[in-house]
Amino acid sequence: MKLLAFCTASVALTSPLLALEGDFxxxxxxxxxxxxxxxYTYGTGGTTLVSDDGWTWRRxxxxxxxxMAPDIVQLGDRYCLYVARNVGAQPxxxxxxxxxxxLDPDSPDYRWVEEGVVASSDGVEDCNAIxxxxxxxxxxxxxxxxxxxxxxxxxxxxxxxxxxxxLAADEQPVDIAINCEAPIMIHNDxxxxxxxxxxxxxxxxxxxxxxxxxxxxxxxxxxLDHEGIxxxxxxxxxxxxxxxxxxxPGHFGRIDLGDGVEKFSCHYEADLDQGGASVMDIxxxxxxxxxxxxxxxxAEGSYRITSARTGTTLEMAVEGEPVGGRRVRRRGGxxxxxAGGGGPFAGTGGVIADQDVAAVSxxxxxxxxxxxxxxxxxxxxxxxxxxxxxxVGGYLGSPYxxxxxxxxxxxxxxxxxxELIALAKYTGGPEQLWRIDQLTDGTWRLMPKxxxxxxxxxxxxxxxxxxxxxxxxxxxxxxxxxxxxxx
Numbered sequence: 001m002k003l004l005a006f007c008t009a010s011v012a013l014t015s016p017l018l019a020l021e022g023d024f025x026x027x028x029x030x031x032x033x034x035x036x037x038x039x040y041t042y043g044t045g046g047t048t049l050v051s052d053d054g055w056t057w058r059r060x061x062x063x064x065x066x067x068m069a070p071d072i073v074q075l076g077d078r079y080c081l082y083v084a085r086n087v088g089a090q091p092x093x094x095x096x097x098x099x100x101x102x103l104d105p106d107s108p109d110y111r112w113v114e115e116g117v118v119a120s121s122d123g124v125e126d127c128n129a130i131x132x133x134x135x136x137x138x139x140x141x142x143x144x145x146x147x148x149x150x151x152x153x154x155x156x157x158x159x160x161x162x163x164x165x166x167l168a169a170d171e172q173p174v175d176i177a178i179n180c181e182a183p184i185m186i187h188n189d190x191x192x193x194x195x196x197x198x199x200x201x202x203x204x205x206x207x208x209x210x211x212x213x214x215x216x217x218x219x220x221x222x223x224l225d226h227e228g229i230x231x232x233x234x235x236x237x238x239x240x241x242x243x244x245x246x247x248x249p250g251h252f253g254r255i256d257l258g259d260g261v262e263k264f265s266c267h268y269e270a271d272l273d274q275g276g277a278s279v280m281d282i283x284x285x286x287x288x289x290x291x292x293x294x295x296x297x298x299a300e301g302s303y304r305i306t307s308a309r310t311g312t313t314l315e316m317a318v319e320g321e322p323v324g325g326r327r328v329r330r331r332g333g334x335x336x337x338x339a340g341g342g343g344p345f346a347g348t349g350g351v352i353a354d355q356d357v358a359a360v361s362x363x364x365x366x367x368x369x370x371x372x373x374x375x376x377x378x379x380x381x382x383x384x385x386x387x388x389x390x391x392v393g394g395y396l397g398s399p400y401x402x403x404x405x406x407x408x409x410x411x412x413x414x415x416x417x418x419e420l421i422a423l424a425k426y427t428g429g430p431e432q433l434w435r436i437d438q439l440t441d442g443t444w445r446l447m448p449k450x451x452x453x454x455x456x457x458x459x460x461x462x463x464x465x466x467x468x469x470x471x472x473x474x475x476x477x478x479x480x481x482x483x484x485x486x487x
Contacts, residue, residue: 019273020280021390021399022057024049027278028069028182029267031134031253032396035079035103039396041253041265041280042070042081049280055394057280061105064112065098069182069251073134073164075143079103080164082118082145084130091151092123095132097164118166119147119157119173126152127173133184136161137219144219146194149181154196154231156220176221177231180212182251186292191215193292194223194231195239197250204276207269209248212236213292226291240294245272246281254285255396259475260439262286263397264294282397284438295438297398298484302385302406304376307462308443308481313376314412314460314468316405316422318364320379324352355380357407371412371420373468381405383487384412392433392449400433400449402426406487414448418458418470436484443481445473 026043032054033040039051046066051057067083074080078099086093097115104110121129128151135144143161148154154177158167177183180196187193193215199208214223214231222230229235240249248269255263262285270276284295305314327344357380364381376382383406388399403412404426411426412434426432430450437445446460448470458470459480473480 019271020057020282020397021055021394022051023059024057024280025274025277026280027267028131028251029253029265029280030071030081031073031184032255032265032282033072033074033079033103035074036107038104040072040103042072043267044068044070053393054282054396055399063098063100065096065114067096069131071132071134071184071253073136073143075161075164077101078164080134081112082132082134082164084132084147086130087120087123089123091121091128091149093129094120095129095145095147099164115163115165118159118164119145119155121152127155128152129155131182133182134159135185135187138187142219144185146176146183146185148177148183150179153178154180154183154194174220175232176223177214177236179234180231180236184252184254185219186254188287188292189290191217191290192219192223194221195252195292196231196236197252198236199248201248201250201269203269205247205270205272207248209250209269210241211239211249211252211266213239215291237291239292240266242268246270246279247272249281255282257396257437259473260441261437261445262440264292284397285440286438286442287440288442293442295442298386298401298436298438298444300385300387302383302487303484304382304487305384305403305446306376306483306485307373307468307479308483309462309478310373310465312373312462312465313382314384314482315372315374315379316364316381316410317370317372318381320374320377320381321355321360321363323355323378324348354378357383357405361408367424369410369422371422371468373462373464373466378487380407383407386434386436386484389428389433392428395435398436401436402432403434414451414458414470416452416454418451418454420460420468420470439481441481443478444484445480446482447473 026047028044029041046062048060049057050060067085070083072081080099094117098112101109121127128149133146143159153175155173157173183196195213214225216223225235225237246268249266253265264285271279286293286295385406409425411423414431433449435447459473461471
């Protein structure tokens, strides 16, 4: 289903971007896969990361075969892991397939079975058979693998979607790109996209890794960038590069959670807040003008929360105080009324400061207060501080947040009957913890972790220009879509 189009909601990044919790050090992570309710990813050297919720990660058991830049795909009741290795001197290499019926090492079914080589390079041909990327076409179920590095072409071969082995091994692979590595395919709205990593790797904070892309109407290409340059000629539209405190993103992996929520995994060659270690990150995946866009995880800060449907803003239901106080009528001077000559439109003649929440809140009622929507007037009851909460877990790529009136402890919460209220103080219940997902159009979905006495998952909903409630998320509607912007 095609989502409604909105402008990407801007986010005021008032603090460093959030990092995952636990141990998330890894190089060349595979696409994330789920097994038994847990998330798994595999990296170079046999590194395995596991998470129960997609937010807090820990080290897992090394698989039976370790190598470079593996990728994994679930085929029926089997998890197929493709692992590259150099055979002597690079670019002589091969990609081996191993599989297991489960990724849980405590299960009696955990056993890696070797299936042999599915692609190779002889060290003479213009290709380096490393960095496999798996893709199953949603249109026909056919299974494909792209692979290769800077030692020549990026190549495409077809695999058996039942066994994961190579089909037509005597056929020449298709060359689809050059001057890149760590390729992978995705599909969206009739287009096939090839994403691959450009630049230098393995040099820590001096690495030039960045992810670029092209697209084609056919699986076999040609893959052209936004200026029509073929990736076989070195083309590639930038998807994401270094920024902030992280350097060298590479190894894209898509995670489609459904209902308009997509994310992508990657690694950074160096995270300066983690001592320059190579780490995994999970970020929102957006779509704009027919191209994937790298979203940003929500950072702690103060925001306004505005309905994409109505344009009105979430606020605590108190009588607001105009910024700068009530208008005082002044005598007009010579000439027509206005800013230059006095009168009702002249203003104060100086800068009006933001409201002091401590001052205006003296008139607010004590205890719990309902929540509503109204035109945004820069008033204190319309400004919300969003803060990640430690020790309560999270969801894929993000922690749970508490949402409070900026400068106070008054906390946004869900009620047992699916309504909204501002509690006098945060106490840590699941109805006060919020999951905040960026949707593919750049807007946001807000959902309480839980409701008192209920298991139903509900989303913040604008049912009118002045009313907000909770309701079942409707992906095709904009009533559950919100803009989170600087106040």
